[in-house]
Amino acid sequence: MSKTDDTQTATTAGTGAGTDLSSIRVDDPIVEIRNASVTFDMERGESRVLDEVSLDIERDEILGIVGESGSGKSMFASALLDAIVNPGVLTGDVTYHPQGDAEVDVLGLSPEQLRELRWEEISMVFQGAQSSFNPTITIRAHFEETIEAHNYNMEQAMAHARELLSDLYMDPDRVLDSYPHELSGGMQQRTLIALSLVLEPNVLVMDEPTAALDLLMQRSILSLLEDLQEKYDLSIVFITHDLPLVAGLADRLAVMYAFEFVEIGPASDLIGNPTHPYTRALLKAVPNLDTPLSEMRPIDGMAPDPVDVPQGCSYHPRCPLADETCRAEDPTYHDVTSDHQSACFHWEDSAEAIPLSTDGEHGETQAFAGEQSDEPVVSLEDVDVHFDQVSDGGLLSVFQEPDTVHAVDDISLDVYENDVVTLVGESGCGKTTLGKAVIGAQRPTDGTVAYRGQDIWEAKDSRRETDIPYEHIRRSLQMIHQDPGSSLNPNRKVAASLKAPLKRWEPDMDPDDRQERILSLLEYVGMSPPGDYAQRYPHQLSGGEKQRVALIRALLMNPDVILADEAVSALDVSLRVEVMDLMLELQDLFDTSYVFISHNLSNARYFSGKAGGRIGVMYLGELVEIGPAEQIINDPQHPYTKVLRWSTADLDIEETVEDPPLRGIDIPDPVDPPSGCRFHTRCPEAREACTRAQPTLDGHDDGTEHRTACFREYDESHEYWESEPIVDDADDADVAVGGSDSDARTDE
Amino acid sequence: MSIEETVPDGGTITGDEASADTPFGTVSSGTMSRRDRYKMLANEWVIAPFKILWDDWRARVGTLIILAYVLMGTVGVRLVDPPRVGEGDRLVSPFEDMSHPLGTDNMGNDIFAQIVHATPPMLEMIVAGAVFTTVMAVVVGTLSGYKGGWTDQLLMTFNDILMTIPGLPLVIVIAVILEPRSPWLVGVIITVNAWAGLARAIRSQVLTLREESYVEASRLMGISTPQIVMKDIMPGLMPYILVNFVNSARSVIFASVGLYFLGILPFTELNWGVMMNLSYETGGALYTWETAHWLLAPMVTIVILSFGLILFSQGTDRVFNPRVRARHTSAADPEEGDEDMSGEVATHIRG
């Protein structure tokens, strides 16, 4: 069994790297991790999901740990607290240094001591706050239970809890009296942070704490974290797959690849002068707002399987610098500077081999902009979509009173051939509903949706022949879903899923041709050997592969418009560029248009920008700004777009996480949207006139494609310019909880 | 249907139209013979599921037990002579005289022969009852769950009325009025309203499944509703349906035996329940040791069958689990399984 041999050799080599401790020491460590390994016994051999990792966490620092999913970063978090679940086995040392000289050997603690340590000294916040709360008791009860279980003084601790909640921009009384489901996702996550800090721990470990949230909320929470860290002298370990997100926040960064740290250093150093080829590749692969589009490119190859990590440097199969040494030996840490280490033999050459800035050679990229037609393929006119809340089982069902949600309000939009329209906005802004209305998957309450001039719903309902039969329309408008996990039927093999559309639309096709076509498509999107992939079930595919299959399936229908609903959001940052490139490439081949939905401005910029498309910004069911991608990114007009722009982390570390340029970070209730301009409750520029009248996209036609629904775009004569700026008063019910606290912070 | 003609951009890709350099234009080069295709289908639908069943000891034992009963009902009745009055001495104890391995009853009938010859009607009854329950529940449940609207309301109202009628009295009343003799009919009568609960449960599962992205994708691809139900909805329900099929088979056994034992169903043919009734009524099997074997033999027969069914149902949900299936279809890559592993590990950690 060569596999086991490989693993063993890798282990011995790994120990060599792990014992070289001098380079990763810090002066005043609060937690020291030495040679920590986690292994699982698998049928196929030993799976090593954390490989001899050594790292120090300095007192009062924010340490960012960056890695793709499956790189072992969550294992690292669990290892810190000796919380590896059976049958995983953790070896190595974890030492916790409370104040002074005391030392605690974390792995040697009894379960009871461990329980105390976990909340009182080191606490943890996971992704997905919803599942951490008990839905049957109030938030107050959660706090009280925790405090009681650790025998803390209830009064003092509760006072601390209230302070924490208001530090996190929430109204303590209201939050404490709520049940978990009454809070929005962002509030739940902030409450969870407060809960984990209520016993005044010294270390806070956060594993993808914001991944399920909107960017704006992520950014806001991050800016709050920084304040908390200073105020309570915390050491924070922030684990994420999103490099730009932590880049501005963290003091030090550690990059994980294949279950070990490949590069560790101060954030500014690591971003400004990355030396490990993987770090450099990652920086290029991550969509962001600053890097020229032509420079972003995916990392070739795949991350290794924990059972079968390549011998030598684990990155060598993907590394352009790899040579014999790399294949044979596991690199130890090399000092770049005294506090910046890189586990690479050739770190000095990496800057030359993998340049980060344009230098001609790497300038060639395909521009995908296709010819766009004059006549729209799909055109929406004054479309409204309203939902009754009782029947809506989804996200919005948390609100109790049966009320109408204006998911889409009076939107007109044309989609042309070869077009790319990206809709961005926070969750609940109606972007998915609008997208579904475009492809005829959601019946509008009011207004018309026409496909090449034929009203879609009329075609569906009418028994007479319509100009274009409904069947044809149905076929021409397709969708790729957000969650790769549920976009494919788990009980059908890839081949069966892909054959379904062909069988439906080309029933006469020869079965062998059908098979052949599917195989060649799989091959085309990089899934080879295709024969093998065709016989797989969805659970045997990675997220990116599932999305590719879903993409092929949609394209097999030869549609005119594809709605891609957050199609890349669930993928690892480094994979997004690759999948988006593939989508655009196929667009070129098939003359398809995309309606791309994203909450992420970087993805929107990449996708729309590369294809010369548009970006539309949505807020509470309305389209507030629309225009060519680069214009929206570089010259946003609407205050809300500016907020989104702010919320998108970039790789510039000089710029610290500032306070958000808005007055409240929580979205108003969509059941009862604010009067006038819907953004006026959060808009930093809002004036009295904004509460009364509603700005429109067409109110100030200046003839360009870039249109904005804000009074600031109107000419001088508009009453906006005369009216009084809005000053928040604490009772304004529409303003998010804590909105009142925030005005002091925004007048910078 | 001439969809091609209505496409203004001429973008429809059909085999002849598309150029060969796009993967959409590919035409197969080699032909897979009909034989190979059948082989593949057989492998996927018969051999692989069987292998999966065989891998699990519970399913293996369950299958063997069920198989033994089926053999008893088909081959057994030919090998064993039907019981005759006065065939042997009265009330011979079991294992005493090897020509009557399980002894005889008070009329000298061989008990083993009675049990064997009671098997076919019992099996017919079980199958009738289980099939009726499952088919009704699946049809009503999926129809009402997937269609929604007034179909749903109508079916569910009817369903709820059935659910609120107490089962046993209803069955007794029907049995007394109809005096059913055919075992098929008896099976159906016994389960006359037993399917309602299952139908509701299936409906609620369909309601969840129909919101899945892949179902929406199929809808958007214009795939017909029956196809969606068959291909996208049903496979997700199969483990559940199968377990309930077996459960209703068991409840048919118990209910019929109970009803025969109470003498509510007419004594027509030999039947394990009838045997127990006679042993108790005429033999006083509950009070005397001499006739105990007359009661015990059919009882043990029933218990073993029921046990076999339970084991079988526990083993079968694996057949529908794609993770297990994947490991058994030979075409799959031997390296697979790593995805489930990382998935499992991830859930462990989160948990």
Ligand code: SF4
């Ligand atoms: S240059 Fe060698 S040691 Fe460095 S990352 Fe590449 S393969 Fe690894």
Ligand code: SF4
């Ligand atoms: S109209 Fe007023 S409230 Fe609305 S975005 Fe413009 S300035 Fe802000």
